[in-house]
Amino acid sequence: MATTTDFKTWAAAQQQRIETQLQAVLPGADVAPQRLHEAMRYAALGGGKRVRPLLALAAGEVTGADESRAAIAGAAVELIHAYSLVHDDLPCMDDDVLRRGKPTCHVEFDEATALLVGDALQSLAFQLISEFRLANDAAVQLEMVKLLALATGSRGMAGGQAIDLAAVGVDLSLPELEFMHIHKTGALIRAATLLGAHCGNALDAPALAKLDHFAKCVGLAFQVVDDLLDTEATTATLGKTAGKDAKDNKPTYVSVLGVAESRKLAAQLREDALAALEVFGGRAHRLRELADFIVLRKF
């Protein structure tokens, strides 16, 4: 897709591409076990901003990746994200009833099914990242599997959830809060960006480090903005329960820094993210637009 297309048009087309990709890889609701497959489709389809796949596609533009490859890598990360939402919403975790404007998976189905939905979506992500040719070199693609596994597991996203659990009712310092979010949301955002880039021509180590730094800043900015929106927006706008973190006594950027400082931090992270992209010139056009979208979004 030519980079002259405006961002909104590009994003809408790519979100549709990801939806089609997920539709195709998720087993049909008529395939046994039907209820599980129906619930997996309920949890993964038809919602969300698809920020992670968009990052994969935009990073793929930096390395000249085939769009269909970057879309698959992005869809795999999105399946991990979808699984994490289903498990996070369970009664033993955040106990939430609303997600993307719909009842959460365990409310619409039942807890046992929601547990299996998350489990099976994770497996499906690893199926997707391994079954199509995504890199010219199979050894590079094995590295991509490992990268996704590390970002998903106990030293990545799942570890971030564990830190989050332990932080309820605790006063965290800014570095502690940052450590939590670098794992909880940051790991998957970085993975999406790097996986998209790996679908194309190899970057040298300094360039890869720049791209990773961009993704790290964007991941933190994403969380700061999430916390601001959680304070300021309404449940209807968010499609999930607003004000939940404060109610649950969870530390957030707003509770640690206040609203004004949080806004400043988001702006600074955006600056840092954009600066890291300088080496890539015009090829990073979509990544720049995405950074703006993430920081300036209202939902």
Place this chain on the structure above:
Amino acid sequence: MATTTDFKTWAAAQQQRIETQLQAVLPGADVAPQRLHEAMRYAALGGGKRVRPLLALAAGEVTGADESRAAIAGAAVELIHAYSLVHDDLPCMDDDVLRRGKPTCHVEFDEATALLVGDALQSLAFQLISEFRLANDAAVQLEMVKLLALATGSRGMAGGQAIDLAAVGVDLSLPELEFMHIHKTGALIRAATLLGAHCGNALDAPALAKLDHFAKCVGLAFQVVDDLLDTEATTATLGKTAGKDAKDNKPTYVSVLGVAESRKLAAQLREDALAALEVFGGRAHRLRELADFIVLRKF
């Protein structure tokens, strides 16, 4: 290890090898997030018959695989198995309090931690299957990742769990019961066997089909024997709650066929399994011993 070693000695040495492998790949309990890592080690270390890794190692002998490779493939499958036990024991699933003679993970820790333990053990399995060189050809190893993902997901083990959930209080026919177990326990036992074989020299399609048939029969025999033991053994011998299936009103081979017919079926499956190995001659020595171990075990 020479095949002249008796089975018990071989199995004990290999179980120790797997324990060491798992010890090494599981993050230390001193690595953040500590509680999650402690719980992951609690769930995955120091217990179990390690049937799946033993199958991987024995199948690796058929194809001349490097033992250290087959051990890694087997350990990855064991991590998936360990995750499934933690999630199956949760209150929303089987709600069990005893596993391998110890309190289940959610009893020893808490439900949220047990949920994350299962999630992170699954990710770790995919890390393990991708991070070491296990096949001479990286493209073959990508196939191995896909094979593990399929065996783990909604058309494999997780799907079998969903069928199991739907079967509570239902009269299943023998084919329906078999369909459930081919997914619930069979998928992972087949994956372990095939992954072990893929670590060595390539088998042609007919030989691979024979090995798969062996694993399918062994997987079913494993379940039939499990059901017999659940009826006949005591909680102390099993290290898990005995008589649980009958209490939970779950269909089993014993409830569908009765004890005598179940014993006959196990013996027949053993015969079928052994017959499938004929093409492999002496190289399948350990697989034969394992089939016997699985059918004749008392725990």
